[in-house]
Amino acid sequence: MTPLLFAASLSTDGKIAIGVGAVLFIILFFKLLVGFLKFCLRHPILFIILLLCGGLGFAFHFLLAGIVVLAILGGGLVFFALDQFNQ
Template identity: 55%
Template sequence: MSNAAKVGILVGVLIFIVLFFKLIGGLFRFFLRHPIWFIILLAVGGIGLFFSVAVGGIVIAAVVGGGLIFTIMGGGD
């Protein structure tokens, strides 16, 4: 595995970790500030849907970020 691939994977993992914890913190703060919304979304399953879509977006951002770094470093000849 080339250095570009290692750095690209590292950047992708770091992007995922940072955005994932920002998502968890944001959801926690939102539901502490708006308990009625928390109860409504919990009852109708909106929390799971939002979380799944948001994690999917985070994965896409991590893959694009890692791939971009990989390409910039010359690994994608």
């Protein structure tokens, strides 16, 4: 119940920043999935070696963490920019 109250009490700038961060994450996540599929289909031998050695999962999670960081930074920059106009 508390997260719902927190989301309802956000300012308009906060809601816009969260929306921008979510949209940025979704776009980058699907670009990551498409890029991984292209990589796997273009380099089947390297894909099998990475899959057997565990490097494929590490690379995917490393890039996914980068996407999360970029989405948070994007949302934070939007919130910072919108918050400056209120003062």
